[in-house]
Amino acid sequence: EVQLVESGGGLVQPGRSMKLSCAASGFTFNNYDMAWVCQAPKKGLEWVATISYDGSSTYYRDSVKGRFTISRDNAKSTLYLQMDSLRSEDTATYYCAREIPFFDYWGQGVMVTVSS
Amino acid sequence: DIQMTQSPASLSASLEEIVTITCQASQDIGNWLAWYQQKPGKSPQLLIYGATSLADGVPSRFSGSRSGTQYSLKISRLQVEDPGIYYCLQGYSAPWTFGGGTKLELK
Numbered sequence: 001e002v003q004l005v006e007s008g009g010g011l012v013q014p015g016r017s018m019k020l021s022c023a024a025s026g027f028t029f030n031n032y033d034m035a036w037v038c039q040a041p042k043k044g045l046e047w048v049a050t051i052s053y054d055g056s057s058t059y060y061r062d063s064v065k066g067r068f069t070i071s072r073d074n075a076k077s078t079l080y081l082q083m084d085s086l087r088s089e090d091t092a093t094y095y096c097a098r099e100i101p102f103f104d105y106w107g108q109g110v111m112v113t114v115s116s
Numbered sequence: 117d118i119q120m121t122q123s124p125a126s127l128s129a130s131l132e133e134i135v136t137i138t139c140q141a142s143q144d145i146g147n148w149l150a151w152y153q154q155k156p157g158k159s160p161q162l163l164i165y166g167a168t169s170l171a172d173g174v175p176s177r178f179s180g181s182r183s184g185t186q187y188s189l190k191i192s193r194l195q196v197e198d199p200g201i202y203y204c205l206q207g208y209s210a211p212w213t214f215g216g217g218t219k220l221e222l223k
Contacts, residue, residue, distance in 0.1 A: 035212075044203065044214055044215075044216055044217045045152075045154075045160065045203055045205075045214040045217075046214065047210075047211055047212040047213070047214070050210070050212075059210050059211075061211045062211070095159055095160075100165075101148075101207040101212070102150040102162065102165045102166075102205065102207050103150075103152075103160070103162065103205070104162050104165070104171070105162075106159035106160055106161075107159065108158075108159055109159055
C-alpha cells in the first residue's frame with residue numbers, strides 16, 4: 001500500500017524558515033517524480049514544486065522560486081521542502097504527492113501557519 | 117501559464133441525478149487532464165487521468181470526456197458519498213494548474 005506521511009509543519013514567524021518532510025513507503029520511491037501541492041485555508045489547490053526521480057531536476061511555481069527548495073533522499077525514501085523567507089501568504093496545508101505526471105497518491109497534508 | 121476555467125463553482129443535485137462538471141483549458145493540453153475529488157479535511161483523490169481513464173478503485177459511475185479544449189467529468193447517478201469539491205488539473209506543461217473547484221452538494 002502506497003503511503004505518504006508529511007511532518008514538520010506548525011506556526012512560524014514571517015521571514016523565518018521551516019522544513020517539511022514526507023516519508024514514502026509501499027512503492028519504489030526512486031522510480032517516481034515527487035511534488036508538493038498546497039492549499040490555503042478555504043481555497044483551491046496550487047502546485048508548489050516538483051523534483052525528478054533522481055533529484056537532477058527541480059521545478060517551482062514563480063511565487064516560491066528562490067525561497068523554497070525541494071529535495072529528496074532516495075536512500076531514506078523521503079521528500080523534503082525547505083521553506084525560507086516565509087510570508088503570510090504561504091499559510092496553507094502542504095501535501096506531498098507522487099507525480100506520474102498527474103498526482104496519483106497524496107499524503108494527509110501538514111499545516112503551515114505563517115504569523116507573528 | 118495555462119489557465120483552467122472550471123464551472124460551475126457550485127451545484128446542488130439529487131440522489132441518482134446525472135451531474136456534469138466542466139473545465140476549459142486556455143490552450144491545447146491534449147489528454148493531459150485529471151479530475152480529483154476532495155472531501156472536507158481530506159487530501160484529494162484521483163478519479164480520472166488522461167482525460168478519460170478511470171483511476172483504480174473509482175466507481176464506474178464516474179467518467180471523463182474531452183471535446184477540443186473542454187473537458188467534462190460526469191457522475192452518472194449521484195450517490196450519497198459523492199458530495200465534495202471537485203478539481204481538474206492540467207499536466208501538459210509547468211506550472212501544473214488546477215481549476216478553481218466545484219462544490220457539489222446533495223439537494
